[in-house]
Amino acid sequence: MTKRGRFITLEGGEGVGKSTNMQYVVAWLEAQGIEVVATREPGGTPRAEAMRQLLLDPAPDEWLHTDAELLLMFAARAQHLAEKILPALARGAWVVCDRFTDATYAYQGGGRGIPAERIEALEAFVQKGLTPDLTLLLDMPPSAAKQRLESRLRDQHTTRDRFEQEQTAFFQAVRDAYRARAAQSPERFALINADQSLAAVQSDIRDTLAGRATLWH
Numbered sequence: 633m634t635k636r637g638r639f640i641t642l643e644g645g646e647g648v649g650k651s652t653n654m655q656y657v658v659a660w661l662e663a664q665g666i667e668v669v670a671t672r673e674p675g676g677t678p679r680a681e682a683m684r685q686l687l688l689d690p691a692p693d694e695w696l697h698t699d700a701e702l703l704l705m706f707a708a709r710a711q712h713l714a715e716k717i718l719p720a721l722a723r724g725a726w727v728v729c730d731r732f733t734d735a736t737y738a739y740q741g742g743g744r745g746i747p748a749e750r751i752e753a754l755e756a757f758v759q760k761g762l763t764p765d766l767t768l769l770l771d772m773p774p775s776a777a778k779q780r781l782e783s784r785l786r787d788q789h790t791t792r793d794r795f796e797q798e799q800t801a802f803f804q805a806v807r808d809a810y811r812a813r814a815a816q817s818p819e820r821f822a823l824i825n826a827d828q829s830l831a832a833v834q835s836d837i838r839d840t841l842a843g844r845a846t847l848w849h
């Protein structure tokens with residue numbers, strides 16, 4: 633019988649380095665001879681990416697109800713799980729995902745103030761018990777991450793999406809919620825100090841991947 637693959641997620645606020653370090657994680661795992669499926673949320677499949685457009689579109693004259701935002705996050709997740717994540721894990725591939733349900737607890741829970749019980753109900757309905765095997769939480773103060781984000785937006789000539797337009801208090805609440813979740817589940821989370829050189833961050837990530845016994849047994 634094929635052994636189920638592992639599910640690794642990267643989490644953290646805006647601009648902390650998730651996409652940059654995602655590439656590092658994928659390359660490191662592939663160097664160990666592992667088949668890796670790299671993906672992201674919201675999105676990861678064509679229909680889920682269409683939902684991402686609705687969620688991130690800053691459309692200045694329109695608003696999105698917070699309950700609609702929450703439900704769309706889980707609708708995109710249901711599609712992503714069925715079409716991509718679950719089949720990959722079943723055939724033994726490892727899935728590395730840029731954000732997953734911890735982002736919902738942090739942004740819709742911490743940021744928007746939606747009660748955790750409502751998120752838990754949707755999580756149980758959509759995920760049916762699936763949780764990541766390891767979550768790398770890239771943590772740094774939002775003020776420092778904002779500077780990185782702004783320089784990336786300048787370099788890439790892109791504009792802020794709907795979440796990136798939020799104020800400092802929102803991002804502080806997101807960070808607090810992430811840290812609280814990491815403290816509740818230390819066996820799943822690795823808290824990585826993202827406020828250091830890229831080489832130092834990647835060294836911490838490498839040590840975490842190599843040292844997490846639950847991934848390898």
Ligand SMILES: Nc1ncnc2c1ncn2[C@@H]1O[C@H](COP(=O)(O)OP(=O)(O)OP(=O)(O)O)[C@@H](O)[C@H]1O
Nearest residue numbers: 645646647648649650651652780784828829830833
């Ligand atoms: N440790 C680091 N030190 C300095 N700059 C970094 C570091 N890590 C990433 N960066 C730079 O910071 C910017 C943001 O990084 P990245 O896009 O990977 O963040 P992100 O968390 O994926 O952002 P988002 O939340 O918007 O998806 C990029 O320009 C990247 O090159």
Ligand SMILES: Cc1cn([C@H]2C[C@H](O)[C@@H](COP(=O)(O)O)O2)c(=O)[nH]c1=O
Nearest residue numbers: 673674705731732735736739740795796
């Ligand atoms: C999965 C998920 C994501 N979000 C937010 C967080 C970010 O602002 C965007 C995604 O953009 P990124 O540049 O790809 O990080 O979506 C959220 O609010 N809730 C979620 O569950």
